Amino acid sequence: MSTVFVNYRTGDGDEVAALLEHELSARFGSEQVFRASKSIPAGTRFPQALITAVRRSHVLLAVIGNRWFDPRTPGGRPALEDRDDWVRREILEAFESGALVIPVLVGSAKIDRKLLPEELSVLADCQSRRLSMRDSHTDLDRIGDDLARLVPVLARTDTRPPLERGAxxxxxxxxxxxxxxxxxxxxxxxxxxxxxxxAPRGPVHTGSGTQHNGPQFNGDGMGVQYIAGGRVRGLRQEIGRPAGPEDGQDR
Known part of the structure; x- marks a missing residue:
């Protein structure tokens, strides 16, 4: 049983869907993430396999690129209005089964409510996440963090240490x-x-006692001092004159 179903349109987001599935599989386990070309064995009847996988998933990630709305049926209608369009069928099945649907917008892609058939209009109300190839590492981490927070089974299989999480x-x-x-x-x-x-940019003191430092500047022109440990009874820093012994006295 896969927990996350990756939904995408062939010709619009194939590579992104593969990247998304690969990264989430590495983090949560391959068995937790379904992507048709990876997860359906050779010779399996894919229509039933797809519907079954959607029904068993907790989350459907709908990968939406700039050409997601473009495909047409032979008669010229938008593919999203075709009952046989698999992108449409998978998303509708996810809504019907109670799965969480998260649109993943690729680059500058947007969901245009006016272009959605009435049955899919609710998709425009779902909070989305953006996946940019310029910052894919950060965006993939954020999506993974979302899933770990939202789905307990994924939190239990998460291989990312707690301190490495957090969008x-x-x-x-x-x-x-x-x-x-x-x-x-x-x-x-x-x-x-x-x-x-x-990578501190100024003096660092982690023991007890008093530290005296003159102005310290980094490349941005900012002064940096840091004192920790022991009991610091008073701390004073002034920029513009040399620091003296009086800086360690109580005020």
Whole structure:
């Protein structure tokens, strides 16, 4: 039984669907992610296999590219209005079975409600995620994080350590928070003695006692000082004059 069904239109999103399935399979396990060309064995009657897979899935990811609305039937009607169109059938089956439907918009693609047949109009109301090839790693991580939060079975099979999860760069884990910055990754928790600083741009003092430093500047013109550990009774930093012994006195 697959938990995630990857729905896509041939000629519009094939490569993205394959990338999405590959990355999610690596994170949650191949058996958790269904994509037709990978998951249906040779010789299997695919119509029943597709419908059965959708009905057994918790989530359907509808991959939508810029040409998703373009295909036409031999009579000239939009393919989405054709009852035999598999993209349409799979999405409708997912809604009917109670699966969560998440549109995955590729690049600059949009869902135009006016182009959707009435039966599929609800798709425009579903919160989407965007997958850009320029930032595919971040976008794929975010989609994976969404699935891990929304589907308990995926959370149990998730191979990503908790501190490596979190769209936008951070997620609380235990007593600390992981922070992504331009220069590296740090962890800030309740106890500053456990703080990790990557690529500091100024003096770093992690013991007890007083630290005196003059102005420190990085390439952006910003002063950086960091003090942790022990009891710091007073902390004062001024930019524009040399720091002196009085900077360690109580105020």
């Amino acid at each position: 936008g760069g951070g997620e609380k884990a235990g007593d600390g928070t992981r922070i992504r910055t331009r220069d590296g990754v740090g962890q800030v928790g309740r106890d500053l003695s456990g703080t990790v600083i990557t």
